[in-house]
Amino acid sequence: MSRPQHFGWFLARGFGPHGWGHPYLDWNYRWTSPELYQDSVRTLEQAGFDLLIIEDAPALGSPTTIDLRVRQAFGGPKLDPLLLAPYLFAATQHLGIAPTVNPAAYLPYTAARQFATLQHLSGHRLALNVVTDSGSARHFSAAPQLGHDAAYDRAEEWLGGVRDLWRSWPEEALIADPARGRYADGSRLAHTQHRGEYFDFDGPLNAIPFTDGEPVVVSPGGSGRGLGFAGANSDVQLALAPMNETSVRAYRARIHDAAIAAGRQPEDVTVLFAIQPVLVSSAEEADRLVAASHSPSDEKLAVIAEKQSSDLETDLTALDLDAPLDITVFGDHVSHGSIRRLIGDHGPDAPLRTILAGHARLGRLSDGTGWVGTAGELADRIEEYGTWGNDGVLLWGDLHPVTVHRTLDELVPILRRRGILRSEYAGSLRANLRPF
Numbered sequence: 001m002s003r004p005q006h007f008g009w010f011l012a013r014g015f016g017p018h019g020w021g022h023p024y025l026d027w028n029y030r031w032t033s034p035e036l037y038q039d040s041v042r043t044l045e046q047a048g049f050d051l052l053i054i055e056d057a058p059a060l061g062s063p064t065t066i067d068l069r070v071r072q073a074f075g076g077p078k079l080d081p082l083l084l085a086p087y088l089f090a091a092t093q094h095l096g097i098a099p100t101v102n103p104a105a106y107l108p109y110t111a112a113r114q115f116a117t118l119q120h121l122s123g124h125r126l127a128l129n130v131v132t133d134s135g136s137a138r139h140f141s142a143a144p145q146l147g148h149d150a151a152y153d154r155a156e157e158w159l160g161g162v163r164d165l166w167r168s169w170p171e172e173a174l175i176a177d178p179a180r181g182r183y184a185d186g187s188r189l190a191h192t193q194h195r196g197e198y199f200d201f202d203g204p205l206n207a208i209p210f211t212d213g214e215p216v217v218v219s220p221g222g223s224g225r226g227l228g229f230a231g232a233n234s235d236v237q238l239a240l241a242p243m244n245e246t247s248v249r250a251y252r253a254r255i256h257d258a259a260i261a262a263g264r265q266p267e268d269v270t271v272l273f274a275i276q277p278v279l280v281s282s283a284e285e286a287d288r289l290v291a292a293s294h295s296p297s298d299e300k301l302a303v304i305a306e307k308q309s310s311d312l313e314t315d316l317t318a319l320d321l322d323a324p325l326d327i328t329v330f331g332d333h334v335s336h337g338s339i340r341r342l343i344g345d346h347g348p349d350a351p352l353r354t355i356l357a358g359h360a361r362l363g364r365l366s367d368g369t370g371w372v373g374t375a376g377e378l379a380d381r382i383e384e385y386g387t388w389g390n391d392g393v394l395l396w397g398d399l400h401p402v403t404v405h406r407t408l409d410e411l412v413p414i415l416r417r418r419g420i421l422r423s424e425y426a427g428s429l430r431a432n433l434r435p436f
Contacts, residue, residue, distance in 0.1 A: 002383050002418045004436040006392030008051035009044055010238065010274050011399045014078040014100070015054060021072060024402040032079070034087035040399045041088045045095040047412045048422040050432045051272075052088070053129050053218060053238060053394065054081035056100035059136035061313045062331075068317065072303075074310035082114075089122040096429035098127030098218045098236075103158035104140050108194070109201045111158070112165035116207040119215050124428040127216035127236065130155055132226075135313060147332055152225045154198045159217065159233055161194050161201065166214055168192045168204035212428040222337030230269060231258020235433065238394060239273045240341065243381075244368065245388050248273065252389065270433050273385070276396040277371045277378050278362065279407060286372045289362055296360035304356045312338055321353040375410035383420055391435075 018036060019025035029036040041052060060076045061069045069075030081099035088097045101111070119126045132151035137143065146154060173188035192203030219230045220238040230237045241251045251273075256266035280286050296304075298321075305316045314330050327348075330339055343350070344358050363370020365377040382393060397403045415421035426432050 002420050003386035004422065005382065005386055005390060005420055006051075006270060006272060006433060007047075007049045007415075007421060008053060008236075008272055008392070008394040009049060009399070009404075010394040010396045011052065011054045012274075012396050013074070013398060014056045015081045015084050016076065016078045017073040018398050018400045019402075022398075022400075022402075024400060027400075027402065029400070034084065034091075036401070037084060037088060037399055038091035039401045040404045041092050041095055041097075043401065043404050043408065045092045047408050048416070048425075049095060050392075050422075051096040051098055051127060051216075051218075051236070051394075051429070052399070053098040053127070054084070054100060054399075055129075056081050056102075056131075057133055057136065058102060058105055059133075059139055061135065061310070065309060065313050065315055068306055068315060069310040069313075072306060072310075074307045075313075082118075085118060085126070086121065089118075089125060092125075093123070094125070094425040094432070096125045096127050096216065096432070097122070098129045098216070100129040100131055102131055102133050102136060103155045104133075104137055106158075107201065108158055108161040108199050109165060109203075109205070112162045112205050113207055115162070115215050116166060116205065116210070119210060120208070124210065124212040124430070127218050127429060129218040129220065129238070130159060130234075131220060145332075148223065148335065149225045152221070152229050156229060156233065157196045157198050161196070161199055163214065164190075164192050164194065165201075165203050165205040166207075166210070169207065169209045171209050174209055213430040216429050216433065221335070222340075223335065226335075226337070227254050228258050228261075231255055231260075231264070232262035234269055235430070237269055237271045239271050240337065241273060243273060243275065243385070248385065248388050248390060267435050270391045270435075272392045272394045273390065274394040274396050275371060277365070277373070277407065279375055279378060279411070280372065281374070283366065283374060283377075286364055286366075286374065286377075289372050290364055290370065293360055293362040296357055300360055301353065301356045304359050305352075308342055308356070308359070312342065316352065316356075319352055321356070322351050324349045325352045325355055375414055378411060379414040379418060379420070382415070383418060386420065 018031045056078060060066050085097045085099050132155045137145045168190040170188055173185050175182045175184055189204040194201050216235045217233055218236040218238055219234040221229055222240055237255055239251055241247050252271050255269050255271055259266055259269050309316045312334050346355050362372045365373030365381055
């Protein structure tokens with residue numbers, strides 16, 4: 001029997017126009033209606049997945065790139081995933097839901113109370129994907145935009161304050177005993193008073209204690225500061241790294257070292273590597289797709305440039321395809337990890353055409369060069385990750401029923417037969433994320 005692993009789904013385009021630009025738009029789902037997402041999360045739960053993470057960006061980006069972000073719906077519009085979460089909880093019983101939240105957008109007291117409410121309503125299945133997107137700052141105040149590391153400092157203070165408010169109700173404060181005629185003991189509440197660099201607020205929180213743990217905290221950062229934040233604060237790390245043994249082991253070691261440095265245990269952080277497979281019916285079809293991708297047309301490169309421009313909030317379409325990419329075009333709001341992912345293994349003098357062609361180029365699951373292959377070949381790769389000590393994977397894709405079924409229909413039975421994917425849930429999200 002193979003080593004069990006955790007599985008999640010990463011909705012990388014957020015709560016936006018699902019189906020746009022794809023033939024399955026003609027299924028006539030409305031992306032603003034909860035039914036599309038409810039259909040999909042029921043399937044994820046039936047499949048035994050632990051967690052759905054929903055990407056978000058409150059802003060449409062800088063004024064110079066707004067058109068690029070909305071033209072093909074790469075970066076917007078997006079509705080608030082926190083408000084979608086109750087509909088997804090209502091459609092499921094076990095699946096954890098992790099909407100993205102930005103500390104700049106929520107005052108700590110408001111955040112603590114809203115998240116506590118969802119944690120209770122969901123049966124303790126709420127997770128929070130905490131991001132430090134400083135590019136949205138202008139929507140929340142006139143204060144200057146924070147730099148990369150300072151945004152993490154703010155997030156750390158914010159999260160610590162939220163947790164202090166959650167813990168302002170110790171278990172013994174809630175009596176709830178009709179025979180004694182006593183609901184709670186106010187003398188036991190912690191009168192939290194926070195005066196920090198970024199936030200000032202008082203407690204206690206107007207809520208009640210959790211019965212099965214606080215909401216799970218997810219973090220996606222790949223920089224040194226981001227990994228340090230994860231080691232100190234997170235329960236789940238959304239990991240982006242090359243999927244070879246050396247890279248995976250090194251990434252996990254950095255997270256574990258950061259956890260130990262913060263006085264935690266390595267197993268306190270579940271590391272889930274995000275992967276984006278392209279599953280096909282046969283090895284021959286996979287070979288055909290891979291071969292065709294090695295000579296991308298200028299039209300294909302233009303689409304990739306538009307998507308990258310949206311993600312990076314930097315207009316790459318205005319640059320010379322055949323000139324080296326000057327990384328000074330990226331502002332401070334663009335994460336270091338995002339720039340590294342764009343450039344890949346190319347040197348500093350690589351033309352933009354070469355960099356974009358690298359993103360167009362596909363590889364085979366069977367030889368480890370990429371993600372195109374059959375369900376059986378993907379299962380082989382995931383099984384191999386388990387031999388490296390991997391905690392699990394996040395499958396990256398739209399949350400459209402067509403995408404979910406296309407990815408999982410053949411894969412789930414194979415993973416179950418090999419003992420890699422759970423068949424039963426343990427209870428709360430925290431319980432389901434514990435090491436197998």
